[in-house]
Amino acid sequence: MASLRSPKFYMASTLKSGSKELENLKKPFMPPREVHVQVTHSMPPQKIEIFKSLENWAEENILIHLKPVEKSSSHLSNHAEYLDGVRDETGASPTSWAIWTRAWTAEENRHGDLLNKYLYLSGRVDMRQIEKTIQYLIGSGMDPRTENSPYLGFIYTSFQERATFISHGNTARLAKEHGDIKLAQICGTIASDEKRHETAYTKIVEKLFEIDPDGTVMAFADMMRKKISMPAHLMYDGLMTIFLTTFQLLHSGLGSTLQRTMQIYWSSWWADGRWIS
Numbered sequence: 665m666a667s668l669r670s671p672k673f674y675m676a677s678t679l680k681s682g683s684k685e686l687e688n689l690k691k692p693f694m695p696p697r698e699v700h701v702q703v704t705h706s707m708p709p710q711k712i713e714i715f716k717s718l719e720n721w722a723e724e725n726i727l728i729h730l731k732p733v734e735k736s737s738s739h740l741s742n743h744a745e746y747l748d749g750v751r752d753e754t755g756a757s758p759t760s761w762a763i764w765t766r767a768w769t770a771e772e773n774r775h776g777d778l779l780n781k782y783l784y785l786s787g788r789v790d791m792r793q794i795e796k797t798i799q800y801l802i803g804s805g806m807d808p809r810t811e812n813s814p815y816l817g818f819i820y821t822s823f824q825e826r827a828t829f830i831s832h833g834n835t836a837r838l839a840k841e842h843g844d845i846k847l848a849q850i851c852g853t854i855a856s857d858e859k860r861h862e863t864a865y866t867k868i869v870e871k872l873f874e875i876d877p878d879g880t881v882m883a884f885a886d887m888m889r890k891k892i893s894m895p896a897h898l899m900y901d902g903l904m905t906i907f908l909t910t911f912q913l914l915h916s917g918l919g920s921t922l923q924r925t926m927q928i929y930w931s932s933w934w935a936d937g938r939w940i941s
Contacts, residue, residue, distance in 0.1 A: 706811035712749035722760035815883035825862035
């Protein structure tokens with residue numbers, strides 16, 4: 665008789681198979697690899713006053729980098745919601761920091777929605793597998809190591825937005841070279857949005873260097889030691905435990921052998937097995 669219990673879903677782990685740690689970590693939606701020791705609320709409480717004092721400055725200098733809804737077009741977990749002194753405390757806070765965080769998140773959400781619809785309408789992709797990957801990714805969370813500190817968070821996001829600007833710009837260029845003008849336009853628009861976001865976050869970091877140079881340079885050094893991991897670095901598709909690592913190696917130009925191996929793998933996603941470089 666078939667069981668009436670709901671099925672369980674497990675995330676993969678990079679721990680060695682058969683280890684006691686692996687057995688203990690078999691919980692739904694565990695990250696696909698070990699995350700760092702989580703340090704929280706590392707910013708001294710008195711520093712929060714700095715960000716409260718910057719409310720008017722943020723309204724005049726940061727909110728201008730938001731695009732009107734009528735003109736707007738990824739997975740980026742809203743890590744700004746966890747930053748002390750600038751988070752949206754109520755879910756609808758009227759502070760400049762909260763307004764920016766909500767609107768920025770909304771713009772990023774539209775990026776993901778737009779690309780998702782493009783893939784769906786192309787008719788060439790296994791959308792069920794993509795949706796599973798998205799759910800695994802969001803369920804896994806992210807590990808930016810920003811410690812609830814807006815100093816670390818804004819430095820992190822300055823680099824992260826720069827990286828996405830470059831990534832989407834490169835995709836737009838490749839799409840144009842291969843004759844997909846619509847995808848080139850989509851990625852070009854997203855790249856321009858990411859450039860606006862980068863400008864906003866670098867403005868914030870510049871302001872922090874101006875009013876608290878010691879604290880900011882220490883935060884900068886801390887993030888450089890940790891290195892900037894992209895929000896989707898815990899990506900997992902339910903099949904490959906090294907999914908994102910393999911994808912990154914492939915795009916670093918590691919050679920034709922790996923590309924051929926991935927071509928076979930990706931053929932399960934692409935209806936006709938076409939390889940998109």
